[in-house]
Amino acid sequence: xxxxxxxxLRSLAQNSKMWPxxxxxxxxxxxxxxxxxxxxxxxxxKHVLSAGFKKEQRVAAGMDGGYxxxxxxxxxxxxxxxxxxxxxxxxxxxxxxxxxSEPAEVCP
Numbered sequence: 098x099x100x101x102x103x104x105x106l107r108s109l110a111q112n113s114k115m116w117p118x119x120x121x122x123x124x125x126x127x128x129x130x131x132x133x134x135x136x137x138x139x140x141x142x143k144h145v146l147s148a149g150f151k152k153e154q155r156v157a158a159g160m161d162g163g164y165x166x167x168x169x170x171x172x173x174x175x176x177x178x179x180x181x182x183x184x185x186x187x188x189x190x191x192x193x194x195x196x197x198s199e200p201a202e203v204c205p
């Protein structure tokens with residue numbers, strides 16, 4: 098019988114770190130949505146950044162036409178993936194002049 102390695106999912110500390118970071122970006126940066134520069138919600142930023150992290154965009158047909166971009170589930174990220182995702186958020190923030198509300202720290 099083949100055994101599979103079990104990878105620990107993200108930690109609560111990592112999740113608690115991610116949301117203030119996404120909120121900082123949401124409050125400080127406008128992004129084009131439907132051709133208009135807007136402040137997106139932290140949840141919208143999670144979708145944009147996680148799609149960039151996984152380098153994958155999934156698109157579904159909308160119920161009444163158009164398209165819906167399907168986001169990544171960060172709750173399914175391993176601890177290692179979540180650490181890398183947080184580093185990606187830091188890098189993105191640095192590129193766009195984001196001031197973080199919390200000090201940088203390593204999350205287990």
